[in-house]
Amino acid sequence: MTDDSGHEELEALRKRIGAAERQARPSPKEKVIGGLVNAKSNVARAMRVGSDVIALIVGCGIFGWVADQYLDTTPWFLISLVVIGFVAGFVVVVKFFLRESRCRRQGPNPEYGSACDVSETADKDEQR
Numbered sequence: 001m002t003d004d005s006g007h008e009e010l011e012a013l014r015k016r017i018g019a020a021e022r023q024a025r026p027s028p029k030e031k032v033i034g035g036l037v038n039a040k041s042n043v044a045r046a047m048r049v050g051s052d053v054i055a056l057i058v059g060c061g062i063f064g065w066v067a068d069q070y071l072d073t074t075p076w077f078l079i080s081l082v083v084i085g086f087v088a089g090f091v092v093v094v095k096f097f098l099r100e101s102r103c104r105r106q107g108p109n110p111e112y113g114s115a116c117d118v119s120e121t122a123d124k125d126e127q128r
Helices: 003-024 039-071 076-106 118-127
Strands: none
Touching: 039 076
16 A cells, blocks of 8 residues: 555545535534424424424314214213323323423424424323
8 A cells, every 4th residue: 555545545535524514514404493494393392392283172072073973972971082192182282382392492402303393302201
């Protein structure tokens, strides 16, 4: 191995490292702003919470209606399970906003990655 071949290999390695760093950098649209990812991601999170709430209410309502049909208790299971769905949906919304406000106050947490991702933080919180 001569000095020239070692130098060429070193230069090739530097180029590969530079290319990998450029590829790993987030685009300007994905840069972390105030502990949160861009607004597009925030809208996606809010839509997820909204769809979770609707799914809870509708799912509980369907389950209550089916239970009422089989047990001939109309409308008690439907009413009670829809109320439970609303309460569970409210809990989901409160937990979402508490996580978001904590993330905004404390900034990105390296334990959760470069940005505050609700799904990642929920997984980490459940493990504690």
